[in-house]
Amino acid sequence: PNANNNVTIPAGRPRYPVLTANAGARNLIMGANATINLNGLTFAISGTITKDATSKITANTDNSVLYMSGNTAQTIPNGLILNGNIANLTIENAAGVTNADDLKISQVLLVRAGTFATGNLIDLVCRFTPTRRTAQIGAIGATGFIVGDVTVEQCFPARRAFRFVTSSVTTSTSIRANWQENATTWDDNPNPGYGTHITGIGANGSNPLITDGVNGFDWQPSGSSSLFSFNNATQTWSAVGSTLGTLTAGSPYRLLIRGDRSTNIQLNSATPSNTKLRSTGSIVKGPITVNGLNSTENAYNLVGNPFQSQVDMSMVNNSSTNIKPFIYVYDPTLGGAPIVGQSGGRGAYVSINVLTGVKSNPSSAVSIFLQPYQAFYVQTNNLGIAPQIVFNEEAKATSSTQTNVFKSANNDNENNDQNQFIELSLFSQLAFSTNDTSLDGLRIDFSSNSNNGVDSFDAVKFTNSDENISRKIGEAFVSIESRDSAQNGEILPLNITQYRTTDYTMQIGISPFTDKEVYLKDYYTNQNILLTNDGISTYNFTVNNTIPASINQDRFAFEILATQLSNEQPNFDSAFTLYPNPTNGTSLFLNSKITFENAQIEIFNLLGQKVNH
16 A cells, blocks of 8 residues: 555454555554554555554564655554654654654654654664664754654763763753753662763762752762863863753763763772663754854864764865864773773774864774764864854764764775875774774875975864874874875874873874885884885884883884885896895996996985995
8 A cells, every 4th residue: 555545454353464565554544453564664654543542553673664744734643653662753744743652763753844743752762782873863854843852862882981972952951850860869770771970069078968969969979070061262171060950952061971870989990881861852953053162273162963863074064164174073982991090091082084084093983973962172273254163954964874982883084095194093002902992093194285284184183181192293293184295205203192001002004105115113112114005014112101212202203215126136138237136245246238338327225225336
């Protein structure tokens, strides 16, 4: 059937429909205990739905779509969807659709046309397995609207770390009611697997009976703040003074997520757990313009994703004003596994060129696709006009792959392989040997007519709490550099600071360099390591805090030299032959089968350097 025909599913049948192709109905009538299994396909309804209290549509299989496509007002009745679990819901009805069912959407809510009244019963859920995923709201059509509250979720895998977060709805209730699950006390865990502790000023001291709940915070022995806001005007962080205020879609925070509310916050060494943060409120429709940004050249501005959707930041950049084409994303999974009592493992910033997809840390999976609940930094350009960031509905990218903690699994460097590049990831040797995450990274892109100075095509280095590696250009430090074509004899200094351990591994990837070879210079060990052309090289090194030269921030550099000459014996049919070749001695013999009155001869060593004669 299709959406032009009335369909009746009567009671008392031994078998009920399981879709094997997309189907539909005009008016749908379902008798007692009648069922329809969407089976990963689309079922479109253009008329009314009449059902017995016991009849159900099974719609939880991935890619199943209930498509409300009428031209007169429609209602999704209470109890229509089995257990409320539905993969996708699409609304395309200029007359509007009203929801009366408690729905848990696992993939995409899409409103193409008409007003969708949620009935305050829509939950866009997230999951950890079999792959981490959170439900999204797709691009809302020009005549489409969503009214009523929606609950949105994001999954945070177990790791005690700061995350840069935002709500994707504007709430009428408090931060405590949402992200703290409206817990009554610091040790209350009303909904296991949901929420987190938020601690802060006004809730310190050793007596939880006195201090718990002050300003909405959870008691914790130290009373340390775990929720911060960034002041773009002053470029400073401040502890949030209360969790009794509401959440606004797109307003960013830095939040220490220890796990769900079962985590023992009396111990910094407590084992973290998976948790889900959720917020209930009204969604916003694009275009959303973020004003009030710091207009000073090179100022950093913290911005949150206002949508419950992945967002293509290249499209956001194209619609924005006076913003450099980079975003700075905090990846909390970097730094290897944290070890209690030792520094390190606290995450790191990753710079991403939103126009090319190139990122500063090739081992990080973050990309140009911003995740729901994610906040990020942008840097102001120097155009002399007020900066603006604009999020349009068209920038939503619901089909892009999602991965853990605001990352995309796609490696977006493939679009840039036509240019020569060097990319480096810095690991602790322990993390590298266990296939854990890197500490930091950088990338250098070479292309003709690029500027070798620092300009708007270079991403300024954003400093991590732990190890930092960057390219040093004069007195400036960058994490992504765009420079002119590689030249023979160039030396490109690196900069490493804040060593937290002693044993490290560099993993260095190089694109094909025609007629050039790239070396890693270690000034402390006096080594010049030839790196694999069009491949991956690794270099292990150690540091000793008692030896200043070993921890010198300028210890390393890249050197570019002309391709080494072959050490094979020349063809004896050529005009000249030279032997022994190669040689470590002081004597060379030159023969020629041809007589010359005059000949100019130049001899080069294996590094391509001219030998004096």
